[in-house]
Amino acid sequence: MRSTFVLAVSLTALLWSGEATGQDHHTNIQHSTEASADTVKVTTVKELFTKGEVEGHVRNYFMATWNHRSLSDNYANAIGAEIAYKTATFHGFRMGFAGLFTYNLFSSNINERDPISEKHPKLELELFDIEDPENKADLDRLDELYLEYSSDWLKAKAGRFSFTSPLMNPQDTRMKPYSFQGIQVQVPLQQKGILTLAWFDHFSPRSTVEWFKAGEAIGIFSLGIDANGDPSGYPHHTQTRGVAVAGLQFKQSTRLSTDFWNYWIENVSNNSYGHAVLEVAPRVKVGVEGLYQFRVGNGGNPETKLAYFPDQQQWLAGGMLAYEPVNWHLSLNYLHTAGEGRFLFPREWGREQFFATLSRGRMEGTGKSDMVVAKVRKQWSGRFSSEAAVAKAWLPGAQDYRYNKYGATSYLGWVADLNYKPANPVLNGLSFRLLYIGRVSPGSDMPLKDMYYNTNFHNINFVTQLTF
Template sequence: MFKTIALFTALLVTTGWGTAAAQEHTSGHAAHPSSTESDTVQIRSAKDLFSKGEVEGHVRNYFMATFNHGSLSDNYANAIGAEIGYQTASLHGFRFGFAGLFTYNLFSSNLGERDFIAEKHPKLELELFDIEDPHNKADLDRLDELYLAYNSARLRAKVGRFSFTSPLMNPQDTRMKPYSFQGIKVQVPLQDIGLFTTAWFDHFSPRSTVEWFKAGETIGIFSPGLDEWGNPSAYPHHTQTKGVAVTGLQLNPNKGLQAEAWNYWIENVSNNSYGKAVVEVAPQVKAGMEGLYQFQIGNGGNSENALVYFPNQQQWLVGGMLAYEPQNLHLSLNYLHISGNGRFLFPREWGREQFFATISRGRMEGLGQSDLLVAKARKKWAGNFSSELALAKSWLPAPDDYRYNKYDAMSYWGWVADLNYTPAKPVLDGLSFRLLYIGRTSPDMDIPLKDMYYNTNFNNINFITQLTF
């Protein structure tokens, strides 16, 4: 993969010199150039290719604190870090780019120490750093992107390491490190009415890690939970897959309709098909429907039943949304139902599901026979200030109903307050602040104290300061 990128880079530089030489022998007025031709005219040497490139990035400070129930330990952490990315100027539509990031534990509670009641590490604070090494405070750098891209009016392509966004696989850059992907992506614009995407990924660097892994190695890096019999899942390091093929069709033919369909074919593991449509049913009123269907491919990841990641099941879920959207305001009621045919399974290491009812810290992956109802309110205020409030009620299987409950999840009431502010003064351009508060409680359940740890009856506070350039 990277040998291919290096070869293409060499070709770009060589083409740059050839273009410069050709321009020195050209006279007269040329026809009106295309956008790619215009970019090429500006590149007169290999030096121009790089000196006229673009630098972007951000510096981020992230403070988090979690207050758990009773005598369970409370935790806090402050991470600081930065990401810097660069891409060359465009030459005949081609660009070479890379990005790296680092994180440093400025101060924190002892993240390497397990809670003496739950016997688990601090979950959310540890996700700011390296979940594979709770004691790692400084060696937290990562080459996040390294790619060759091509853009034209009819085709967009990228090969290497880069960010990718879709309903189930996405960067989710809300911690210190996003989910990153290695492979190839091709997109075809559909005459201003939509976009067709196809991609293949064989390596991943999950959020909250510092390494790159083969596709099969990633599955199980995050907590693997329990199998259908209540035993610790044995599939980590045993899932056999070469990667995932993704296809997507996004359509926006008019103001009143938005639709998308995606398919994720995980070689030797599972096939996952997702579709969504949002229709404007009346002025300022929208209704949406979504659905997902998944089934086993090959042997589900391993020929031994005890090591299978995706069992022989045919699972589905459906969701709905009804929204009222006057100017600068969004009010919606969102619903998600997961069937009782098994568990909804998709590698957590590749992103986070984005359904109508999705809220922060509210994954539904790993569950079956479940329902989630969420009311959301978003408002854009004057002065570059926005807010989002959400109230959620879930109905989940009992924590010991292992057939439908992979991670000991329990029914809860949850709430989210998300406040964002960007100063309007030019001297503070690029600066932004975010305050995120998540709470959860399960008042009607008799739950052992050790099972509440980062599961329910907690309050989580996040304050993020970011300078984007």
């Protein structure tokens, strides 16, 4: 009942605001909407909805993790669905909304802490609600509710919706994606690129069911420790109105593409990221990337112990060398985080997408570290693909608090990822994914309790999805 009421009220509010917004946009860009006809002719309010589009998916997700020695092993099976609807387009405007729900079909005792580490099962719990481990059924969320406008030279969207960029993205690989509330404007640049401008002030992180203000969202995930080795004090104390995002994506030629993004988190930090990929020879590509961040305002709070971002300037750099014959991708990837501090960006807003990024692996929270990843990907057919990767990460010691926020340790990791869609027409829309992640730290002196979902584990995922 709660979700139905919220959806009804929000939809009503959006219809009223959409009417006013539509009048303003129509005044400013009237020449564009008159020049481009809508794909579906709408003559009545009823047809605005009856000629709309419905899409979504039903997903079943089984996950199991084997931890080191006497640390507890866990499993969980989540099942759920997302239903999305878009109205027909009227003079460039349309409205959309999406809702999803999840159920814990069966699982181990993920609401109980491991007796040795005194922590909850991290990965299995992320299928449901990390804020309430006891919650197994009330896992619904209004994921999207927006008004958008589209023409040949402008695309704009306001409300709650999905957003994709290198540091902020949906990452829809569990049961719930990262979702954002705000406004986004995109302007095509002479068929060679696109300019993106956005502002977000509310967030619904993956593995949660609520929406939070920008400052409230920071600190919902793992807190880690501060540079002095004390528990981080910024959760519930970060003061920020939101984040402004600017992106410039160019494809200068068939051989060169570049991306530049800037994330200005009001009163917290500024983060500039860029990467370029160049085809230096037939089927051979070279990529470079870099990120630079510095403090803005007081880092989130005037009290040093409560600030999210310390008084630091940090940077990272990465590279890629790839060979891509037909249907293959083979690459060697590298990432270095400098020793000026830690690379910090809210985990609740997405997952960094660097050349060396792997499933279940982040470099956020570290400094003075290096990572090398070898990737092999093969598209066997339009229905079957596989990917394998091996990674080696050199991280500061777990007690080196200045450069190690989450107590991570150096490791050797690997990933195997298989994706298959049945060829039988009767099974159209059905897909399967098998994902396996392993990580070991030979010779590590890390205490057993700190290894829990940190290293020396094996994680398997089997996802069945029907998309419609």
